Amino acid sequence: MNNGVLCDFGKLLARILMSVMFIVAGYSKIGAYAGTQEYMASAGLPGILLPLVILLEFGGGLAILFGFWTRWVALALAAFCIASAWLFHNVPGDQMQQIMFMKNVTIAGGFLLLACTGAGRFSFDHAMARVKNR
Numbered sequence: 001m002n003n004g005v006l007c008d009f010g011k012l013l014a015r016i017l018m019s020v021m022f023i024v025a026g027y028s029k030i031g032a033y034a035g036t037q038e039y040m041a042s043a044g045l046p047g048i049l050l051p052l053v054i055l056l057e058f059g060g061g062l063a064i065l066f067g068f069w070t071r072w073v074a075l076a077l078a079a080f081c082i083a084s085a086w087l088f089h090n091v092p093g094d095q096m097q098q099i100m101f102m103k104n105v106t107i108a109g110g111f112l113l114l115a116c117t118g119a120g121r122f123s124f125d126h127a128m129a130r131v132k133n134r
Helices: 003-031 033-042 047-066 070-089 095-117 124-132
Strands: none
Touching: 003 033, 003 047, 003 095, 033 047, 047 070, 070 095
């Protein structure tokens, strides 16, 4: 197996692993809508933003999973991870919140790398580029 194929499988696995958390989180917010709005309000955010959060987490997670508009969605999710780290986990002195802060920053780094490298061969992006170039 050449390095290109290995990297494409690696990108596929990375997309699967990175997307699962967002798909599950976005979906769970639908079932816990009121509670999530209250949590957002406790951080000073208007609950009216919740549909956008759900769309970004659930829809963005699915887009990353399938490799659809990967670079743009990865940039949006990287920004989301940094914003949510700052707004919800920036609690100096609370070790658990600091770990969550660093987790979000680390995930943002993974999304930035995905934005730079693209989705790879096993993606809708690749299939659409092949159709376009025919």
